[in-house]
Amino acid sequence: MVEEASKSEQINFTEVWTTTWETPYIMRLALSAGIxxxxxxxNTGVIAGALLYIKEEFGEVDNKTWLQEIIVSMTVAGAIVGAAIGGWYNDKFGRRMSVLIADVLFLLGALVMVIAHAPWVIILGRLLVGFGVGMASMTSPLYISEMSPARIRGALVSTNGLLITGGQFLSYLINLAFVHTPGTWRWMLGVSAIPAIIQFCLMLTLPESPRWLYRNDRKAESRDILERIYPAEMVEAEIAALKESVRAETADEDIIGHTFSDKLRGALSNPVVRHGLAAGITVQVAQQFVGINTVMxxxxxxLQFAGYASNKTAMALALITSGLNAVGSVVSMMFVDRYGRRKLMIISMFGIITCLVILAAVFNEASNHAPKIDKRDSRNFAKNATCPAFAPFTASRSPPSNWNCMKCLQYDCGxxxxxxxxxxxxACIVQSADMKALCHSKGRTFFKDGCPSKFGYLAIVFLGLYxxxxxxxxxxxxxIVNSEIYPLRYRGLAGGIAAVSNWMSNLVVSETFLTLTNAVGSSGTFLLFAGSSAVGLFFIWLLVPETKGLQFEEVEKLLEGGFRPSLLRPTTMENQVETP
Structure with a gap:
């Protein structure tokens, strides 16, 4: 294992292109599944822009924060169910069939949202899409992982991550493209049907995972696929490794049984699976509690909180953050097999915590320096236009010093x-479509989510750095970690459990973000995420091993006795792979 680790240090990103150039079939598999x-x-990114226009069409959505949160988070709720069922479905019917079912769900959800006549229909469509997202979130990287040679597996699985961020970037472009089109948000949400149809057609022409086929006694098909992926001299070694792994797992299955409950009990009684789940769930929960999906x-x-009132301007600026996310995924592909999974995550977490603390400070300063309220302007703006909460102060000599734009917005005024x-x-005035139009008619800007701020550009800068x-x-x-850290016998089940933990954490974050910002402000919310990120960093350091360049069987051996970071490792364990 030490020898393998030292060899992995020599991996170069060009090897990915060399291998896929020599065997283009590998890239075809990866890109098709990566759709x-x-x-x-x-589908997770498009709602960021669509929500702005859904609020304009449905007044009840604009007036109810909880309804906005449900529309956004219902896809996440569906993904929890999809990921939970997806684990069992992957093991029972295979990776390829799971992708096809996910595509059907994506298509149905898109069609339901396009014809939605009320918020509850949008919610139903988001739920159907969520089922597909949950299945795709675990099936696509699993399929790519089992179709990839070990030395470039991490980079190829990263193509799935690249396409996730690429999909988010595409959603922002589509949002901007339909800003002035009748039906705005319907087009934004409905476009997702197109890639679902494309992937469905492509997957019909591709094979099942060779590992799943071998496990289900379809050895000839498995060999045929491996011969298309690996050089001829490596095929026998790969088949031998599969044979040994399946033999051990078949013996294990005879003991633990065949039903889902038996498998779950068997998984939790297996030390390799338990240690793998500790690491896999840790990284999935930590990924969400850094607050990334509040941004996405x-x-x-x-950005409207930061002082950019225009829907179009806010979406255009948000496109920058989404584009940076896609670029970052390319960087991951370049370095994940060279510098390792664990090191990249730890460095990433330090940077995230720093940016979140600075963002908290930026929003705090923006709040403290928000424009004051002009008493005369508020009183004389229009008949019955003054914010009801501020109206009593218009007759006094001067309004309280703590009344500024932010205070005005806290009372649901504009x-x-x-x-x-x-x-x-x-002016602090009633928040309504008529008052907004009147404000604009005077050549002024109407704010209802954030205030004019000289610090707004800093929010863009540090969101970008984040x-x-x-x-x-x-x-x-x-x-990547979750696609390679579990034994083959439990990979679908354990991967599903970890994916569910990711989506449950995602649901908590997305369902509470607007409520949190109302309760403690944007500054307090980002500070809370900084604290949860620090906790996540500690547990990643404590529980997650390095798996770069290792065969699946070697990962199992690494986890048998439980992982310990080098700082806590007894001297008798020095022969293990060095992990910082």
């Missing part, structure tokens, strides 16, 4: 900025 990642990214689901809203100078005192440090590490590596 599931594209759909995953698109609500980035235009966050702020019409000063016409001459945006950062000067403005994405840059997140994407190459915590963005793609958790999925």
């Amino acid at each position: 599931g990642g594209l759909l995953f990214g698109y 689901y609500y980035s235009p809203t966050i 702020f019409c900025s000063n016409g001459a100078q945006e950062y000067a005192p403005g 994405i840059i440090v997140y994407a190459p590490g915590m963005g793609t590596v958790p999925w």
